Amino acid sequence: MAAAVALGEAARGSTAPNPNVGCVIVSPAGDIVGRGATAPGGRPHAEAVALAEAGNAARGSTVYVTLEPCAHASERGPRCSDLLADARPERVVVALKDPDPRTAGKGIERLRSAGIAVTTGTGRKAATASLSGYLTRLRLGRPRITLKLALSIDGKIALPSGESQWITGEDAGRHVHLERARADMILVGRGTYLADAPRLDVRLPGLEERSPRRALLTRGDAVDGWEILANPQDVYRLHDVNDLLVEGGSATATAFLSEDLVDRILIYRAPIIVGEGKSSFGYVGLDVIADAHGRWRPADEQRLGIDRLEVYERVRSA
Structure with a gap:
């Protein structure tokens, strides 16, 4: 299942609105005979790709897939549930049931009705992390939103003049580009657009074609090559976006935090x-320190x- 999750993770940022699923097929002898991930644009699905590679070797095999077919x-x-039923594997191991009401248990039922053993829950935690954008969109009706900030030790994003290039070093910059490759859309505010003229593309060798769509938070005029969101609540209109990366600046970060729309924060600290300089956030709607506690949990570091990455995830009730 770990290999299936890795395949799905590599497809993240290219499959929306479909989930970035991974699939591995193992023969009775223990050999991997098929591998697949959801193709760019969402089709073919991971199971179809893996079954095409396996061919007749899929019969009697064990299929590992990160999301219910x-x-x-x-x-x-x-x-995919029909394809698997026709291929006649011995067993299908599913990490997560699909919350999409069009499938939601029906795929597993189809397999079991064909006499195929189905196991669920294996690799659930890793699959949930990899599919978090898709799962968030199904659960909350909007993309999973990651806020990225580059800060100094004392929490500043720029000098008083507004100069902010470059707070962090090359290693942090490469990591940012990897995060971009995993996103379906990147958003900045009008101020950042006017001050920095950002390209917001992916400049990692071999991943240049993974540059996501660009969005601008503004009530102003449209800009060629950019999609416009008039306010943070417009993310609920992004039905074809699983992962949204918000890159700046301070006013935009504050606006999304004030609306409690941020699910994950990446802090690259130099x-x-x-x-004296520009702070990372303005007023985010908190008046009592006690209300700030318990809202965020450290997820990684x-x-x-020479820089340090801190990752925080929003704590939300189920």
Whole structure:
């Protein structure tokens, strides 16, 4: 299942609105005979790709897939639950049941009705993390929103003049580009657009084509090559976006935090002190310190050259 999750994770940012699923097929002898991930644009699905590679070797095999095989009809391709039933594996191991009401247990039922053993829950935690954008969109009706900030030790994002390039170093910059490759859309505010003219593309060798769509938070005029969101609540209109990366600046970060729309924060902290300068956030709707506690949990921390990455996730009730 870990291999299936890795395949699905590599497809993240290219499959929306479909989930970035991974699939591995193992023969009775223990050999991997098929591998697949959801293709760019969402079709073919991971199971279809893996089954095509496995061919007749899929019969009697064990199939590992990160999300329940689809059970709904589509003009774009066959039901994966039907493909698997026809391929006759011995067992299908599913990490997560699909919350999409068009499938939601029907895929597993289809397999079991065909006499195929189905196991669920294996690799659930890793699959949930990899599919978090899709799962968030199904649960909350909007993309999973990640806020990225580059800060000094004392929490500044720029000098008083507004200069902010470059707070962090090359290693942190490469990590940011990897995060971009995993996103379906990147958003900045009008101020950042006017001050920095950001390209917001992916500049990692081999991943240049993974540059996501660009969005601008503004009530102003449209800009060629950019999609416009008039306010943070417009994210609920992004039905074809699983993962949204918000890159700046302070007013935009504050606006999304004030609306409680941020699910994950990436802080790239550089070993510098700015002193007087521009703060990362403005007023986010809290008047009592006690209300700030328990809202965020540390999820990860790592060194990136001389910089440090801190990852925080929003704590939400189920």
